[in-house]
Amino acid sequence: MELAFPTTPHADLEPLAFLLGTWKGVGRGEWAGGEPFRYGEEITFEHVGEPYLLYAQASWSSEDGSPVHFERGFFRPAGPGRAELVLAHPLGIVEVAEGAVRGTTIDLNSTTVAFTTTGSPVTELRRRIEVDGDVLRYRLSMATADVPLAYHVQGQLTRA
Amino acid sequence: MELAFPTTPHADLEPLAFLLGTWKGVGRGEWAGGEPFRYGEEITFEHVGEPYLLYAQASWSSEDGSPVHFERGFFRPAGPGRAELVLAHPLGIVEVAEGAVRGTTIDLNSTTVAFTTTGSPVTELRRRIEVDGDVLRYRLSMATADVPLAYHVQGQLTRA
Numbered sequence: 001m002e003l004a005f006p007t008t009p010h011a012d013l014e015p016l017a018f019l020l021g022t023w024k025g026v027g028r029g030e031w032a033g034g035e036p037f038r039y040g041e042e043i044t045f046e047h048v049g050e051p052y053l054l055y056a057q058a059s060w061s062s063e064d065g066s067p068v069h070f071e072r073g074f075f076r077p078a079g080p081g082r083a084e085l086v087l088a089h090p091l092g093i094v095e096v097a098e099g100a101v102r103g104t105t106i107d108l109n110s111t112t113v114a115f116t117t118t119g120s121p122v123t124e125l126r127r128r129i130e131v132d133g134d135v136l137r138y139r140l141s142m143a144t145a146d147v148p149l150a151y152h153v154q155g156q157l158t159r160a
Numbered sequence: 161m162e163l164a165f166p167t168t169p170h171a172d173l174e175p176l177a178f179l180l181g182t183w184k185g186v187g188r189g190e191w192a193g194g195e196p197f198r199y200g201e202e203i204t205f206e207h208v209g210e211p212y213l214l215y216a217q218a219s220w221s222s223e224d225g226s227p228v229h230f231e232r233g234f235f236r237p238a239g240p241g242r243a244e245l246v247l248a249h250p251l252g253i254v255e256v257a258e259g260a261v262r263g264t265t266i267d268l269n270s271t272t273v274a275f276t277t278t279g280s281p282v283t284e285l286r287r288r289i290e291v292d293g294d295v296l297r298y299r300l301s302m303a304t305a306d307v308p309l310a311y312h313v314q315g316q317l318t319r320a
Contacts, residue, residue, distance in 0.1 A: 001200055003218060004225030040161055048227045052250040056232070058163060065164030067208045072216070072232035073248035076276065084276035086254045088233035088246040090212040094254035096274050114256045114272035116236065116244035 006049030012077050016053055018104045018131045019045040019075065025136075027059060027155030032147050038062040041155050043136070045075065052076045055087070077101075083108065085127075092119020097127065104131040121145035134159035166209030172237050176213060178264045178291045179205040179235065185296075187219060187315030192307050198222040201315055203296070205235070212236045215247070237261075243268065245287075252279020257287065264291040281305035294319040 009017055023043045030036045041059040048054065057071040073087030078098065085097040085108050093115045097108035110125040124143035129136065136157045143149040169177055183203040190196045201219040208214065217231040233247030238258065245257040245268050253275045257268035270285040284303040289296065296317045303309040 001220070001222050001225045003200065003202075003220040003227065005220075005227050040163065042163075048230075050227055050250065054230065054232070054250070060161070060163040060165075062161050065161045067163065067165050067210055070208075070214065070234070072214070072234070073254075074230070074232070074250040074252075076250070076252055076278065078276065078278045084252055084278060086248040086250075086252055086276060086279070088248045088254065090210065090214070090234040090236070090246075092234075092236055092244055092246055092256075094233075094246045094248065094256055094272070094274070096252075096254055096276055096279075098276060111276070112254070112272075112274035114254070114274060116238065116246060116256055116258060116271070118236065118238045118244065119246070119256075 008049070009047045010049055010051045012051040013047055013053065015077050015081075015101055016045075016075055016083060016106075019053060019129075019136075020047060021045060022160040023136050023157035024160055025155055025157030026062065027153055029153030031142075031150075031152055037068075039068045039155075040065075041157060043157060055085075089120075089122075091122070092116035093122050095122075095125055097125065105129070124149055168209070169207045170209055170211045172211040173207055173213065175237050175241075175261050176205075176235055176243060176266075179213060179289075179296075180207060181205060182320040183296050183317035184320055185315055185317030186222065187313055189313030191302075191310075191312055197228075199228045200225075201317060203317060215245075249280075249282075251282070252276035253282050255282075255285055257285065265289070284309055 039059040046054040053075040059068040076084040078084045087095040096112040097110045099108040106129045108127045126141045139154040142152040199219040206214040213235040219228040236244040238244045247255040256272040257270045259268040266289045268287045286301045299314040302312040
């Protein structure tokens, strides 16, 4: 028996269905007074017929194509107007975030950020994701053990 | 510029290189006195030239192919004989785990398990992964808010 799942999204996913698909675009960011940077990016939101979305993000240097960052996790509807995110980062970080869904705008604030012994000491993350038709824009702020909450990255992607 | 990464694994990945590849097989489990269950499973460990592995797991019912579980995250070498895992589960859980690498056996104990408001109240996870050539075996124990640490699932997969 191979993996077989419904092609129709689970009914509970309807409030997040505007995210479904593969998105490609560019982003830019800055951190702690360092040089601003730019990157290419691809984000996918998939469903498997269950009440969650599989989320995968990859980004790479606009200069040489080398990997910049990856994120892997799951978005979950959590009742009327609410969403949850559980996420792992290759920097040795996990993130639990919750927040509001208003139309096609999601605001998520971390409720837990934890890291490994050799991981990056991130302490807080805030994300806004806005979809306008086939355009997705996001903006992320971050705090670490050394740096108070500050703007970090933003991007604009188009549904493939 | 598209994503471009080295085909040779990062030197720091050498102690975990035995995991690389796509693994397919079957698993079985039980929980809290419920009926034993069986599932098909695929696990992939990929590298992108950086000092971590991208890890993805999918499992599905042996009876009807419906999705059972997914895991998405990253394995990290963490100095001589040590490894770290950061992971997200669609049940609304994140996991940080650390432990020993002895040859091709990895033992990981969770250091943080956190969950969303509507997520499953998992409190502890312990994993053993053993590779013998092209065969991977794993065994996982779990504790929740209601159930003390107990054996949950095990599987045996073959490198594709």
